[in-house]
Amino acid sequence: MNKLFLFLGLTMALVLSNCSSADKAEDNADSISPSNADALTEVLVIPNAQVVNSPNLPPSSSPSVAPAVNHVDTNISYSAGGQIIIPSDVNSPVTANIAGVYIQVKGASTYFDVPINAATFNGTFSIPVNLPLEVGDGDFILVLKFYDTNGNISAITEVNIHVTQPTNCNTTKVSGGQGLTSNIFQVGNNSGMITISYDTFTVKDKIDVFQNGVWLGGTGPSTVRGTLRRPLSCNTATEALGYVGQNSQFVFAYNPGAGNNIEVVVSGCENGGTAWEYTFSCPETVQPGNGTFILNGSSFTGICQGTQSGQCTAESGKNVTMVNSGRSVIIYNMPLASSGSTPLVYFSNAVCQPYIIVNDNGIYSARTNLTGSIVKTGANSFTFSTTFTDYDDIQRSVSGSGTY
Numbered sequence: 001m002n003k004l005f006l007f008l009g010l011t012m013a014l015v016l017s018n019c020s021s022a023d024k025a026e027d028n029a030d031s032i033s034p035s036n037a038d039a040l041t042e043v044l045v046i047p048n049a050q051v052v053n054s055p056n057l058p059p060s061s062s063p064s065v066a067p068a069v070n071h072v073d074t075n076i077s078y079s080a081g082g083q084i085i086i087p088s089d090v091n092s093p094v095t096a097n098i099a100g101v102y103i104q105v106k107g108a109s110t111y112f113d114v115p116i117n118a119a120t121f122n123g124t125f126s127i128p129v130n131l132p133l134e135v136g137d138g139d140f141i142l143v144l145k146f147y148d149t150n151g152n153i154s155a156i157t158e159v160n161i162h163v164t165q166p167t168n169c170n171t172t173k174v175s176g177g178q179g180l181t182s183n184i185f186q187v188g189n190n191s192g193m194i195t196i197s198y199d200t201f202t203v204k205d206k207i208d209v210f211q212n213g214v215w216l217g218g219t220g221p222s223t224v225r226g227t228l229r230r231p232l233s234c235n236t237a238t239e240a241l242g243y244v245g246q247n248s249q250f251v252f253a254y255n256p257g258a259g260n261n262i263e264v265v266v267s268g269c270e271n272g273g274t275a276w277e278y279t280f281s282c283p284e285t286v287q288p289g290n291g292t293f294i295l296n297g298s299s300f301t302g303i304c305q306g307t308q309s310g311q312c313t314a315e316s317g318k319n320v321t322m323v324n325s326g327r328s329v330i331i332y333n334m335p336l337a338s339s340g341s342t343p344l345v346y347f348s349n350a351v352c353q354p355y356i357i358v359n360d361n362g363i364y365s366a367r368t369n370l371t372g373s374i375v376k377t378g379a380n381s382f383t384f385s386t387t388f389t390d391y392d393d394i395q396r397s398v399s400g401s402g403t404y
Contacts, residue, residue, distance in 0.1 A: 034138035037107035045130035079184035087229035092121035096148035106141035169282035192283030203274035204243035206267040217252035234272025291322030291402030300324035306404035
């Protein structure tokens, strides 16, 4: 299928509003219940949409000519104040270009007519729906019907949406499993380094972090916010695509000048009984150090930040992250000593021992042929060097030094 990501409206930046905890929708007497279909319809904003005053969507055409929706996110969770993205794979059996989509909050007395005017009959169309802060906790269903330039109309597609409220930092989020889950964190005005400590257990999931739609970090390579779509099946989700099954963490820099809200999106892999949880820290104001690392011959210099190990706090030191433009090296369980050499171990064998994970447009950890060690040159300084074969059977060579 030709993957055409069509973003409706002049901007696809995440629409987020700053507010204090006192402004949260659950504390607002005028909050809108997602179960009130007409009231919810009144406040939803879909770029370029026209409101049609009828409770009845136009009838579907014969399957032989109607556009077919092959894939769509059917169960998603979003925080109020965010922008829901609904990517749908649509194909016209008569090769008529896709012209638009009818969208209705199930049970409402009106619906939206959203023009697409695509120059294709076969693509992935991402529909943005702004979800205001005044919407309270609960669930609702969006009903979709795509239509083409010949006036053929698809069968009904229903998308179940769970609404949560924005929350503060130092919060743990837990999910039962699969699907796309977006949570907004209201961070405040203090800049610093934020740590996400996560456990995706043995079934792989993907985590991405955005600020005003700009990717800040995650378990995989840099991702465009509007292209996030239905999570992969668990049997096809790979580390190279950002899906990991492990207890780990990553660090990213927070600048309140770019907005006080951070969005964390978890893509829980489907059809594998997955589960996940993560903790979102508040910004650490400790000035990060500097680190230099070499990945397969290319050198990078950036920040070097130590954060408390979530695995072995008594037995070992901090987890140390070196970051440069999305690339990162994380050394887990950095030795406490001020001198001496300590061997690196395989991730799967690490019990309060140092191991390494690399993000170089993909997450890489050692599977076989691991050699290398960490040499402490001071209480908060080190050098390291290692080679290993990753889970894609590619040999990686990583070395460097830093202070944290």
